[in-house]
Amino acid sequence: MKWKEALKEMEPYKPGRSIEEVKDLYKLKEVVKLASNENPYGCAxxxxxxxxxxxxxxxxxxxxxxxxxxxxxxxxxxxxxxxxxxxxxxxxxxxxxxxxxxxxxxxxxxxxxxxxxxxxxxxxxxxxxxxxxxxxxxxxxxxxxxxxxxxxxxxxxxxxxxxxxxxxxxxxxxxxxxxxxxxxxxxxxxxxxxxxxxxxxxxxxxxxxxxxxxxxxxxxxxxxxxxxxxxxxxxxxxxxxxxxxxxxxxxxxxxxxxxxxxxxxEDDGFIEECRRKNEVQRERFKSYASLNGLHVYDTQTNFVLMEVPCDADEASEFLLKNGFIVRSGNALGTPMHVRITIGTEEQNTGIFLAFDLLLKEKGR
Ligand SMILES: Cc1ncc(COP(=O)(O)O)c(C=O)c1O
Missing domain, CATH: 3.40.640.10 (Type I PLP-dependent aspartate aminotransferase-like (Major domain))
Structure with a gap:
């Protein structure tokens, strides 16, 4: 068939791993997806x-x-x-x-x-x-x-x-x-x-x-x-x-x-509440990064791009095994970093604990 030339070098979009897939793979009861910058508080x-x-x-x-x-x-x-x-x-x-x-x-x-x-x-x-x-x-x-x-x-x-x-x-x-x-x-x-x-x-x-x-x-x-x-x-x-x-x-x-x-x-209140909660949690990520000497970009969004102490794919896999789906910077053009969607207070506390384990394993 007479496909466009450009398609020869392209790949179809590959979705990240789903929560169910990760649960099955690592026999986990609870998995939190912080990979696609969705709203952790749902909708109004x-x-x-x-x-x-x-x-x-x-x-x-x-x-x-x-x-x-x-x-x-x-x-x-x-x-x-x-x-x-x-x-x-x-x-x-x-x-x-x-x-x-x-x-x-x-x-x-x-x-x-x-x-x-x-x-x-x-x-x-x-x-x-x-x-x-x-x-x-x-x-x-x-x-x-x-x-x-x-x-x-x-x-x-x-x-x-x-x-x-x-x-x-x-x-x-x-x-x-x-x-x-x-x-x-x-x-x-x-x-x-x-x-x-x-x-x-x-x-x-x-x-x-x-x-x-x-x-x-x-x-x-x-x-x-x-x-x-x-x-x-x-x-x-x-x-x-x-x-x-x-x-x-x-x-x-x-x-x-x-x-x-x-x-x-009609519900501006919901957006304001999410913005406020996100800002509080965003500051927690910035503090966590600075406390642990990890580089973090100055984000104004609901995600952070944070440095990891090893290859980004390895760090993502480690976090996955601990129940957190994030995006490896290798796929995003930002090696040695992972992109994490800012979750709820509880979810973020969880990912900081998983990050602590990662830093410990890497001797940081
Ligand atoms: C910068 C940017 N633009 C556009 C989109 C696409 O959003 P939508 O869900 O509206 O297609 C995204 C989704 O992640 C995004 O990050």
Whole structure:
């Protein structure tokens, strides 16, 4: 068959080990998954209540315009309805953007390491990719500017960045945006926006009027605790959103997901509570790292990228045997580190104990 050239060198997405798999493998009663940056507190009680008896006609296609959710988000962010695009997770928005703008002989720029779906989708479309190494976990935006050429179509910014968690200071970001040619789409992926507590961080939606070539990606998968429903959205200039909408599948969000997100959006209290609890637990990780002389990136998210005293795969396997699933930095481009989702107080106490055992075994 006449597959795209690019597919020859690519691998299908490999999901991490599931809780059940690890329980079976190591004969464990209790396993905690801290590998995919999900919300350890679940989702809002109002969502759980709604899910007891959702009433909707399942024989009818979903509202392909997501009318209610669209209008709620438009009000929340004070933007026009036509400024919003919904995706089956922000994953799908990344693929819509790539499909609409990237092809052979186009060029795209992204940090490294970062969320792998930017490169994955760009490869499928056959675009040339320039990866700009992070500097101390931060995007090197001057190097991004130097890499721009007349074929550059999309620049990917992950803010805060996955897997490091660092946030770009506003002034650095706005200076960069002023210098990027207006015919390049700058994607600002803010999947972890709700977890940011840096008081200096502004809501980047405010920059849209000034920079019509930016698009902001957010998701219901992280702080809202709704990863299973696959719902993400983008906020951009209506002219950009109109083009992207041409690529979107007509019914890409299911009715239940749209209804659930509507309920979730009513509950700001849940998000605030999760942000506050996460911040307290995040500080515990930073203290643990500093107490034990382990490097940790300055995260503003619900995960930490922490140094380990041995090869990252070995450390992950050790933690796995002790009942904790984390992501090895070897797979993320950050050797000698593991990425750990910040859990509940109890879960974190558990992983610190497992970490103590690891440090002891390695003579630290
Ligand atoms: C930076 C970043 N962007 C996008 C996504 C995808 O999220 P979604 O569940 O909305 O597809 C993730 C998920 O881990 C992420 O870390």
């Amino acid at each position: 009680t109002s969502v759980m209540e709604f899910l007891k008896s959702p009433s909707m006609p399942f024989q009818i296609y979903p509202d392909g315009h997501a009318t209610n959710l669209r209008s709620k988000l438009a009000t929340k962010y004070n933007v026009d309805d036509s400024s919003i695009l919904f995706g089956n997770g922000s994953d799908e928005i990344i693929s819509i953007i790539s499909r609409a703008l990237l092809r052979e002989n186009t060029h795209t720029i992204m940090p490294a390491p970062t969320f792998p779906q930017y490169a994955h989708n760009a490869k499928i479309e056959g675009a040339d990719i320039t990866e700009i190494p992070l500097v101390d976990g931060l995007h090197d935006l001057n190097a991004f500017l130097s890499a721009v050429n007349d074929r550059t179509a999309v620049i990917w910014i992950c803010n805060p960045n996955n897997p490091t968690g660092n946030l770009i200071p506003n002034d650095v970001l706005t200076k960069f945006l002023r210098e990027v040619p207006r015919n390049i789409l700058v994607v600002l992926d803010e999947a972890y926006f709700e977890y940011v507590t840096d008081p200096n961080h502004i809501d980047l939606v405010r920059l849209l009027n000034q920079f019509p070539n930016i698009i902001i990606l957010r998701t219901f998968s992280k702080a809202y605790g709704l990863a299973a429903f696959r719902l993400g959205y983008a906020i951009g200039s209506p002219s950009v959103i109109t083009e992207l909408n041409k690529v979107r599948n007509p019914f890409n969000n299911n009715s239940l997901a749209l209804a659930v997100a509507n309920v979730a959006l």
